[in-house]
Amino acid sequence: MTKLLLKSILWSLLAAVTLEVCARFDDWITYGAPLLENYDNGTLNAFDAIGNRGKPHARYLKWQLNSLGFRNPELDPSRPKLLCIGSSETFGQFEPDGFEWPRQLERQLTGVQVVNAGFAGETFPTSVKRLPEHLAQVKPVVVVLYPSVAHYLSIPFMAHYHGPPPPPAPRPRMQARFETAIKQILPEALTTRLKQRQIEREAPAYGPLLDDMPPELVQRFEEDLRAAVHLIRQNGAAPVLVTHANRFGKSVLPAERPMLISWRKFYPNLREDGFVRMEQTMNQVTIRLALEEKVTLVDAARDMPTGPRYFADYVHFTSEGAALFSKFIAQALAHCNWTQSPPCPRLPL
Amino acid sequence: MSFNSLEFLIFLPVVLLAYYNLPHKAQNRFLLVASCYFYGSWDWRFLFPLLISTSIDYYCAVRMERQILAGEPAQNRKPWLTLSVVTNLALLGFFKYFDFFSSNLHTLLSSLGIPVELWTLQVILPVGISFYTFQALSYTIDVYRGQIHATDSFFDFLLCVLYFPHLVAGPIQRAHSLLPQVTQPRTITSEGVVAGIHLIFWGFFKKVFIADNLAPLANQLFSLPDPNGWQSLMGVYAFAIQIYCDFSGYTDVARGLAKIMGFEFMLNFNLPYFATNPSDFWNRWHISLSSWLRDYLYIPLGGNRGNEASTYRNLMLTMVIGGFWHGAAWNFLLWGFYHGSLLILHRRFRSAFDNFPLPRPLLILVFFQFTCYGWLLFRATSLQQVAGMTASFFHPWHVDWSLAAPIAAYTLPLLVIELIQYNSGRLDFLSFRWIPAELRVVAYATMAYFVVFRGGAPQSFIYFQF
Numbered sequence: 001m002t003k004l005l006l007k008s009i010l011w012s013l014l015a016a017v018t019l020e021v022c023a024r025f026d027d028w029i030t031y032g033a034p035l036l037e038n039y040d041n042g043t044l045n046a047f048d049a050i051g052n053r054g055k056p057h058a059r060y061l062k063w064q065l066n067s068l069g070f071r072n073p074e075l076d077p078s079r080p081k082l083l084c085i086g087s088s089e090t091f092g093q094f095e096p097d098g099f100e101w102p103r104q105l106e107r108q109l110t111g112v113q114v115v116n117a118g119f120a121g122e123t124f125p126t127s128v129k130r131l132p133e134h135l136a137q138v139k140p141v142v143v144v145l146y147p148s149v150a151h152y153l154s155i156p157f158m159a160h161y162h163g164p165p166p167p168p169a170p171r172p173r174m175q176a177r178f179e180t181a182i183k184q185i186l187p188e189a190l191t192t193r194l195k196q197r198q199i200e201r202e203a204p205a206y207g208p209l210l211d212d213m214p215p216e217l218v219q220r221f222e223e224d225l226r227a228a229v230h231l232i233r234q235n236g237a238a239p240v241l242v243t244h245a246n247r248f249g250k251s252v253l254p255a256e257r258p259m260l261i262s263w264r265k266f267y268p269n270l271r272e273d274g275f276v277r278m279e280q281t282m283n284q285v286t287i288r289l290a291l292e293e294k295v296t297l298v299d300a301a302r303d304m305p306t307g308p309r310y311f312a313d314y315v316h317f318t319s320e321g322a323a324l325f326s327k328f329i330a331q332a333l334a335h336c337n338w339t340q341s342p343p344c345p346r347l348p349l
Numbered sequence: 350m351s352f353n354s355l356e357f358l359i360f361l362p363v364v365l366l367a368y369y370n371l372p373h374k375a376q377n378r379f380l381l382v383a384s385c386y387f388y389g390s391w392d393w394r395f396l397f398p399l400l401i402s403t404s405i406d407y408y409c410a411v412r413m414e415r416q417i418l419a420g421e422p423a424q425n426r427k428p429w430l431t432l433s434v435v436t437n438l439a440l441l442g443f444f445k446y447f448d449f450f451s452s453n454l455h456t457l458l459s460s461l462g463i464p465v466e467l468w469t470l471q472v473i474l475p476v477g478i479s480f481y482t483f484q485a486l487s488y489t490i491d492v493y494r495g496q497i498h499a500t501d502s503f504f505d506f507l508l509c510v511l512y513f514p515h516l517v518a519g520p521i522q523r524a525h526s527l528l529p530q531v532t533q534p535r536t537i538t539s540e541g542v543v544a545g546i547h548l549i550f551w552g553f554f555k556k557v558f559i560a561d562n563l564a565p566l567a568n569q570l571f572s573l574p575d576p577n578g579w580q581s582l583m584g585v586y587a588f589a590i591q592i593y594c595d596f597s598g599y600t601d602v603a604r605g606l607a608k609i610m611g612f613e614f615m616l617n618f619n620l621p622y623f624a625t626n627p628s629d630f631w632n633r634w635h636i637s638l639s640s641w642l643r644d645y646l647y648i649p650l651g652g653n654r655g656n657e658a659s660t661y662r663n664l665m666l667t668m669v670i671g672g673f674w675h676g677a678a679w680n681f682l683l684w685g686f687y688h689g690s691l692l693i694l695h696r697r698f699r700s701a702f703d704n705f706p707l708p709r710p711l712l713i714l715v716f717f718q719f720t721c722y723g724w725l726l727f728r729a730t731s732l733q734q735v736a737g738m739t740a741s742f743f744h745p746w747h748v749d750w751s752l753a754a755p756i757a758a759y760t761l762p763l764l765v766i767e768l769i770q771y772n773s774g775r776l777d778f779l780s781f782r783w784i785p786a787e788l789r790v791v792a793y794a795t796m797a798y799f800v801v802f803r804g805g806a807p808q809s810f811i812y813f814q815f
Contacts, residue, residue: 011790018794
């Protein structure tokens with residue numbers, strides 16, 4: 001009996017080691033991943049004085065960064081540049097490589113290079129801090145700002161940045177694979193319930209529940225947005241503001257509630273009903289500021305259709321969604337002649 | 350519920366847990382209930398045609414058995430055999446072929462200027478109907494011939510037909526082999542379980558890693574409106590590997606499941622792409638069907654007992670009917686006709702074939718091309734596509750190695766394993782006693798990795814549609 005037990009333990013260990021070796025060789029062959037180091041989305045991160053950013057030449061699964069740490073081909077000095085600033089919606093999460101909206105936008109514009117400086121997880125205040133550097137590097141003629149507004153909810157709770165974190169402990173590659181496989185296998189009702197419980201557990205740490213974005217954070221967003229617009233203009237480029245679109249539109253359908261709960265997992269301090277309201281509040285700021293500052297506005301929140309055809313989750317696009325989103329921006333820039341200097345003398349409002 | 354579904358992953362351990370802890374009779378009843386649940390999970394209405402045909406077959410067989418025991422002449426048994434054959438073929442014809450004949454008759458009459466309304470049934474084809482019909486037919490025919498005794502237990506016979514590992518896509522088990530395994534207590538040995546586990550792992554590897562990963566490429570290349578020769582060739586190669594791994598993968602899992610429950614299913618695939626001629630191929634591919642067609646169609650038609658012409662006629666009829674068994678479409682008839690022609694040519698020029706001065710590997714390679722052309726006929730969705738893809742072989746080829754690379758990559762593990770199997774003469778190579786258990790664990794874990802984490806998007810088993 002003891003012998004059988006020992007054998008079973010040995011075989012289980014052997015199977016686990018084999019699986020881990022398979023995973024590492026698989027990553028190495030498929031993506032050129034290192035065999036012995038950790039390999040997860042942290043592979044794409046580098047840290048500087050402002051915070052984390054895209055690591056030059058990093059590669060993780062389908063994501064590949066250039067020498068500036070952008071998910072973009074190298075800069076082409078012969079073409080005028082259109083710079084895209086944003087978070088994971090701009091960086092591209094679910095679309096196959098080459099189908100994120102900045103790449104699709106480039107295919108619709110003749111003679112211009114679209115530069116995707118969006119980075120997953122980057123908040124808009126961080127983007128604004130990085131803007132001078134990006135403007136100096138890229139020297140764009142147009143800058144499209146697509147801020148992920150919900151990030152402002154977590155700003156009060158973000159730890160002050162004190163430099164790069166210590167290197168993470170070695171983690172088995174099979175762990176992430178199993179976690180993903182289990183998530184895919186479990187029924188949606190169960191995963192939603194688990195997420196709800198996690199939200200209920202974590203929400204008290206954020207203080208009282210919110211019904212909408214707090215006014216001071218709305219104010220902060222407006223200041224950041226205005227600062228970005230001024231900075232872009234000071235650098236001789238034309239800003240384009242885009243309102244934030246989401247899967248739900250003006251109200252959340254009952255069938256879409258699990259997706260809303262998935263979103264809320266990142267912002268437990270906002271009530272479920274508050275998400276649509278929060279997006280509208282922040283988009284009103286964008287629209288008002290565009291009018292005040294006479295900046296070209298693309299009202300994607302109004303124009304984008306809702307639902308899973310265009311959104312793979314709550315805010316991230318499918319390929320089709322990215323195509324439509326880029327079409328709206330291309331339409332706003334339709335009058336630009338990219339062979340002229342400046343290509344868009346007066347962007348329409 | 351398919352073998353490659355999450356439901357089955359829950360269903361199987363529950364079934365095994367109960368099965369191992371029950372006495373023989375209760376095992377049979379439990380397997381019957383589990384099989385009904387398995388089959389009914391597609392659509393519970395599918396159970397009705399199956400129960401109707403099985404009940405009639407059981408009754409006819411019992412009546413014939415009584416006549417045999419009473420020493421009545423064989424012709425007295427004919428009405429019961431006829432009833433069984435007609436019932437089975439009528440159900441098959443109703444569900445599978447009615448719409449085909451109706452729409453073709455409509456086309457024919459319309460082309461003759463006779464206005465008729467198209468009348469189709471639009472019924473769903475019960476999964477596995479072709480398989481269980483042939484299995485049930487073999488039972489009543491064998492009883493009629495006095496080759497087996499009819500069982501007096503309806504539930505045992507029902508389990509023979511319904512037993513979930515082979516119900517929907519075979520192997521088409523003969524009653525003389527399966528019925529005793531149902532009626533008599535089964536022995537579960539560690540060797541049997543090890544061999545079963547090997548088959549299950551290898552079957553899933555072939556299906557999920559190889560077939561499901563090649564399916565998108567085959568689908569893409571077969572959907573090109575105007576493919577060049579290279580695209581057609583790669584499409585056919587991708588499909589050849591896909592269909593083999595899909596079907597033989599299913600069979601291996603079915604045989605493995607049976608083994609771990611103490612049953613023994615017949616071998617259905619014996620390295621078919623190592624065949625050197627058409628006759629050899631049909632001794633290796635879908636053996637349970639080809640041997641069924643041989644025993645219940647080719648030999649009753651006269652087999653090779655008459656002159657050459659009648660042998661050719663019998664061969665052609667058997668293969669065309671075999672092709673039509675796969676599906677109610679002209680391309681399946683064409684596929685049967687093609688293989689019938691190959692068999693006739695091989696028979697006619699056998700001495701020339703056998704003495705052909707080519708080394709065996711080259712013969713295998715040459716005959717593989719003929720097999721692949723057959724798959725073009727099988728996979729095409731219309732006769733126009735057959736003509737278009739065939740014509741593309743005679744036009745300039747634009748070689749694109751990026752199409753060949755995935756086929757080569759996914760075929761490589763299959764080729765390596767099958768070369769070992771071919772050279773060792775054993776298909777159960779992972780069950781070899783001399784392989785240390787630790788090495789087997791490594792092999793299984795590796796296969797499990799590729800099945801779970803590198804498998805293609807789940808595709809239904811191709812032969813479920815038949």
